[in-house]
Amino acid sequence: MKCEPRPAILPAVTNPLNNNYLVRGARLAAIAFAASCGHRQPSQAPTPPPTAPLPTAGIAGQAVAVYPLTLIVAEDSLHWEAAIGPRAAALAKADSILGTLLVARSPEVSWIASTEVRRAARRAPGIATDPEQMGTSLLRAENIIDLPDPLRSQLRTLTAIAGSGARFALIPAALLYRRAGATAATAAAAPATAELSLVLVDVRTGKVGWRTIARGDADDPWTGLTRAVKALTPGLP
Numbered sequence: 155m156k157c158e159p160r161p162a163i164l165p166a167v168t169n170p171l172n173n174n175y176l177v178r179g180a181r182l183a184a185i186a187f188a189a190s191c192g193h194r195q196p197s198q199a200p201t202p203p204p205t206a207p208l209p210t211a212g213i214a215g216q217a218v219a220v221y222p223l224t225l226i227v228a229e230d231s232l233h234w235e236a237a238i239g240p241r242a243a244a245l246a247k248a249d250s251i252l253g254t255l256l257v258a259r260s261p262e263v264s265w266i267a268s269t270e271v272r273r274a275a276r277r278a279p280g281i282a283t284d285p286e287q288m289g290t291s292l293l294r295a296e297n298i299i300d301l302p303d304p305l306r307s308q309l310r311t312l313t314a315i316a317g318s319g320a321r322f323a324l325i326p327a328a329l330l331y332r333r334a335g336a337t338a339a340t341a342a343a344a345p346a347t348a349e350l351s352l353v354l355v356d357v358r359t360g361k362v363g364w365r366t367i368a369r370g371d372a373d374d375p376w377t378g379l380t381r382a383v384k385a386l387t388p389g390l391p
Contacts, residue, residue, distance in 0.1 A: 202367070202369065203367075205366050205367065205368045205369060205382075205385040205386060206364065206365075206366035207386060207387065207388055208260055208354075208364075208386045208387060209354065209363075209364050210260045210262055210263055210387075213263050213322055213354070214262040214263060215262065215263075215264070216263065216264060216320070216321065216322060217264045217266055217317040217318070217320040217321075217322075218263050218264065218265055218266065218317075218320065218322045218323065218324050218354075219266040219270075219271050219312075219313045219316050219317050219320055219322070219323045219324070220249075220252065220253055220256065220265055220266060220267060220268050220271065220323075220324045220326075221268060221271055221285050221288075221290055221309075221323055221324070221325045221326065222245065222249050222268040222271065222272065222285050222286065222326075223245050223248045223249055223252070223268075223326040223328075223329055224245065224285075224286060224288070224290055224291050225291040225294075225327070225328040225329065226238065226241070226244050226245060226248060226328075226329045226330075227328070227329075227330050227331070228330070228331035228346075228375070229331060229332055229333050229346075231333055232331060232333060232345065232346050234331060234346070234375055237374055237375050238331075238375050244375075247376065248326070248329055248379060249268045249269075249326075251376065251379050251380055251383060252268075252326060252350075252379075252383055253265065253267045253268060253269075255380070255383045255384065256324075256383070259384070259386075259387040259390055260386075260387055265324075266316050266317045266320065268285075270316055271285055271312065271313075271316045272284075272285060272286075273316075274312060274315045274316035275312055275315075275316075277315070278315050281311065281315070282308075282311055282312040282315050283308040283311070283312060285312065288305060288308050288309070289305050290305070290309075290325050290327055291327055291328055292305075292327070293325055293327040293351075293353045293355075293362070293365075294327035294328040294351040296365070298362060299361065299362050300360055300361060300362075301355060301357075301360040301361070301362070306357075306360040309323055309325075309355065309357045310357040310358065310360075313357045314357070320357075321356060321357060321358050322354060322355065322356060322357070322363075323354070323355050323357055324352065324353075324354050325352065325353050325354075325355060326350060326351070326352055327351040327352065327353055328349075328350075328351045329348065329349070329350050329351075329379065330348075330349045330351075331346050331347070331348055331349070331375055331378065332346065332347050332349060333345060333346055333347075334346055334347050334371055344371035344372050344373055344378075345373055346371070346372065346373070346375070346378060347369050347370070347371050347378065348369065348370045348371075348372065348375065348378030348379045348381070348382045349367050349368075349369055349382070350367065350368045350369075350370075350379065350382045350383065351365070351366075351367050352365065352366055352367075352368060352386075353365040366386070368382040368383060368385045368386050369382055369385065370382035370383075370384070370385060
């Protein structure tokens with residue numbers, strides 16, 4: 155039988171200094187729990203879900219706007235500041251890697267490059283919002299199904315301009331680099347994992363139709379990103 159802590163019954167104590175009897179009770183409960191479960195090994199971190207393949211069958215032959223990445227962050231312990239470089243240059247490089255691999259590995263979709271999305275915004279000042287100023291990074295939250303305003307209207311307008319009425323947009327919501335922690339051997343071979351959060355949205359209905367986190371292990375940020383993007387099209391080398 156697993157020994158797991160029971161859910162809290164009492165509400166949060168706002169001022170524990172005035173409730174010493176609760177503090178002492180909590181300490182005693184923690185000691186008892188540790189004594190009963192101390193012989194067990196600490197549970198391993200949950201295995202992340204596998205990368206969901208791009209749903210290219212549903213969007214084949216259609217124009218899909220690829221939006222620029224606006225958020226890239228690495229854990230401080232990686233010390234990858236120099237490897238990633240200045241923010242603007244890093245975002246541009248990440249966009250280039252994503253766009254190049256999408257075209258090469260899923261040519262059945264008419265991808266509209268992020269550079270063209272930016273160009274479309276510049277062609278329509280006062281009508282289209284600069285994609286760099288949109289809140290696309292908030293779409294990394296897994297509980298978002300309906301696009302919030304004003305992001306919904308911004309995406310619909312710019313996607314239609316960039317793709318001559320295109321309906322779908324592929325949005326890289328965030329690129330995170332985390333230290334690989336599975337085993338010492340894995341960490342030595344590939345010290346970090348690139349995690350690319352992606353969503354495919356229908357800008358007409360304002361719905362997120364597909365999302366995933368593509369992962370790739372590597373000892374440098376750009377190899378990690380390349381492997382993460384390749385994971386979106388399994389079965390290809």
